[in-house]
Amino acid sequence: MINPAKLFKMKGLWEGFVKNHPRFPQFISAVQSNGINEGSVIEITVTAPDGKNLSTNVKVSQSDKEMLEELTELLKGM
Secondary structure, eight states: OOOOHHHHHHHHHHHHHHOOOOOOHHHHHHHHHHHOOOOOEEEEEETTTOOOEEEEEEEOOHHHHHHHHHHHHHHOOO
C-alpha cells in the first residue's frame, strides 16, 4: 500500500528535481512517446566524482513492460 504522505513528499521532491534538471523530464517524455517495448535495452551509467563508472543494463521482458506501464500510470499525476 502506498503511503499518501510519502507520495505527497515525493511530489515536492520531484518538482525540485525537475527544476534542477529540466532536460530529464523531456528525455522521459521522448522515451514514453516512443514506448519501451519487449526486447528494448535500458542502460544506466553512474559516474562518480572521482571518474569511476558503474553501469548495468536490462533487456525488457513482457513482465518488465507491464511493470513499467503500471509505474508510469502511478507517477502520471506528479
